[in-house]
Amino acid sequence: MKSVPLPAPCPALQQALAAHGKGDLKSARTWYDQAVDAPEAAALAWLGRGVLRFQTGDRAGGIVDMETALDRNPHDDEAWSNLANAYRAEAQFEAGAECARRAVELNPRQALAHANLAACLRPLGDLVEARAHAEEAVRLAPDLNSGWRTLGAVWLHMGDARRASDCFYRALQLDPALPDAWSEWLFALQYRDDISAGDILEATRLWTRSQPSAAPGARPSAIQRIGLVSGDFRAHPVGRMMLAFVPALRALGVDVVLIANQSQMDGVTEQLQDAASAWHNVWALPTETACALVRRENLDLLVDLSGHSADHRLDIFAARCAPFQVSWLGYSATTGVPSMDAWLGCPWTMPEGTEATATEALLRLPNVFTCDSRTPQSVPAGPRDQVVFGSFNNLAKLSDTTIALWSAVLAGIPDSRMILKYRGLGDPALAGALLARFEANGIEASRIECRDWTEEADVNAAFADVDIMLDTFPYSGATTTLDALQRGVPVVTMVSDRYAGRMSAAFLAAYGAEDLITSTPEDYVECAVHLALDGTRRQQLREELPRRGATSSVHQPQQFATEWLATVRSLAQERAA
Structure with missing residues (x-):
């Protein structure tokens, strides 16, 4: 959150801003409390006090003060941007986006306002617009750390882990001491299909160098x-x-x-x-x-x-x-x-x-x-004349390798379709970009159906529309795989070299379906195609998978x-x- 930028000709406000800038927050609060009563400085004083309160943990009070500042001066673009960032931090993304839009309207060249707007739009699923504002933020201010981090988050959620990790790394170069940028970079690396588990370990060790090592005290012999x-x-x-x-x-x-x-x-x-x-x-x-x-x-x-x-x-x-x-x-x-x-x-x-x-x-x-706390229950497949594959995974997991594998499977069953379902896919621009990746692999866009995310009440209907779930690589499904298996929908997976790429395999083994676990692209495609051609086996799995899973420790807490x-x-x- 940006500090209040400009002092006003008010001694109390000048003292408050000076103390705030030096980190003397107690003195700054005292001076702000005086300055809010000065008519010529009230808007900046309320804003400064709001920023301070938010920074020191009184987030609700900070937001109220920032709103008060805008009541007094609704034309302050930086105040709107600060309030947007506060709402974002409190996960009030719609309110944050509204405030950030106001800031951008008042000052289209304020990079931080574009970054804040992008950061609010991303969790709302407006990824294409979020990317545009994040790109504008770093164009206006190439050294804006939050702009690069927000752009990285957007790229990751759009399925481009390479660009995402490059953005996070750029943020690290700007400020190597920023803990969140390190975590975001390391997190993004998990999704990349062009690096190994060893590469991820080496990247993690770079972060480890900055961490303290605290030896344990007396250790108990039992854990209670x-x-x-x-x-x-x-x-x-x-x-x-x-x-x-x-x-x-x-x-x-x-x-x-x-x-x-x-x-x-x-x-x-x-x-x-x-x-x-x-x-x-x-x-x-x-x-x-x-x-x-x-x-x-x-x-x-x-x-x-x-x-x-x-x-x-x-x-x-x-x-x-x-x-x-x-x-x-x-x-x-x-x-x-x-x-x-x-x-x-x-x-x-x-x-x-x-x-x-x-x-x-x-x-x-x-x-x-x-x-898991839920009891497996089969969801019968709906009536249809063709095999339908599916994936309800996070778009961040849709690597180039994944799209190539799925395209090979679809090519092996020429009259099949695939349903992709995740937050943001209701956006025609985002869905179009994803469909273009299939077309680049020889699969017509008409065979791929993109659906936006829905509430839990509609999930069973979505699973009824799918015959076989195709897993992602190198970062496999986890909750999404379990969601499918407990409803009787089989999942075909290919293990990778990292923990993140073996979670589906663990659930499949627990459900007694180890034959759906593969380790090479050729085996993955062959497994999926053979299952698609065997309607009798698919029906058996639809009925048996939930019964098998119910007796495993997954569903026996x-x-x-x-x-x-x-x-x-x-x-x-x-x-x-």
Whole structure:
């Protein structure tokens, strides 16, 4: 958020701006409180105080002050841009976009306003317009860090991980000390099909060099108090999985403390708050304050559920706030945190021989890497005369390799179609760009149907329209694969060299469908084509997959929690020995 730019001929405001610029926030607040009563300085004073309040954690109060400033001077483009950024930070993207548009209208050459508008449009699914504004931001201000980061996020969500990672790297070059840019770069690398797991590890080690290494204190021989840290204790894949896991873990007699880092709360949040032994939200808390709060819980084990994904708190783990610390579930790669003792997965996501791809020790659950709260239930296929393939995956996963594989499958079944469904695909420009990639691989655009994302109530109908799901590469499906399997829709996958490329395989194995796991492009295409030609087998899978999955630990949370606790306790026993 940009600081207030210009002083006014008001001594109190001048003092406030000077103190704010020096980081003396207490004095700045005192002077702002005086300046808001000065008519000639009121708008700037309210804006400055709003920025300060937002920066120091009083986000609601900060927004009110910024709105007050605009009531007094509605023609201040920088004030509109600041308010847009505040709304964006609070996940109020529509309000943020409206404010940023006003800023751009007032001053089309304000780069930060374009960047803020792009940052609000992206989560709303307006990716093509978001890209245009992000590109304009870096054209106007080539050294604008937030412009490059926003452009990177847009490219990633449009399925171009190479351009995305290049943008994030440019942001890193501008400010190598910016933690979020490092995480965004590392996150984007997972999706690239032109680099290896070893390359990702080396990139992660570059970040590791800047991280402290804190040795553990006295370590308990048993794990009884467990803390889970995440920015996704809400309607999110991690939150959904925690709905099954947390009550099951507590039923085993252990304390479960949830440490959230989020501004968004919903019904899932409320259920998790009720299920936990204790709940804390460290959103916007500085590292020292957040660490003090975590340490007061006297945890035996602290679990990271975010890695380098959005709203992580790896700073807490770097400071070593528990005797044992592990990363699990929310990020599909090594964290690079020197104080992270282990990375938790399963034999499928972490096969033997992959130890060299992580900075942490690998800790393997016996069966699958997570559990789910929902009961599998077959969704019958709708009536149709042709085979329909599908993918409901994040567009970031649609690499060039993926499009080439899917095109080869479609070529092998000439009268087949494919449905692509994800947020933003209702935009004709975005859908058109995706269809052009198929056409470049020899597949007519008329064979591909693009659908925008819909609410949960419409999901079953979407799965009824698909016969076979085709997985992505090198970053496989996870929740989307599980969603398909539990409804009886088979998924064909090809494993890659990284954890992120083996999650579908883990779920397929749990569902007793290992024959749908392939390891070469030729086998992938052959597997998908043979299944498409075998209607009897597809019908059998439609009926049998949910029954098989229901008995696996994926859908038996108590069994999974028992296995999970035994696995992490084995770490304590090993390290204590």
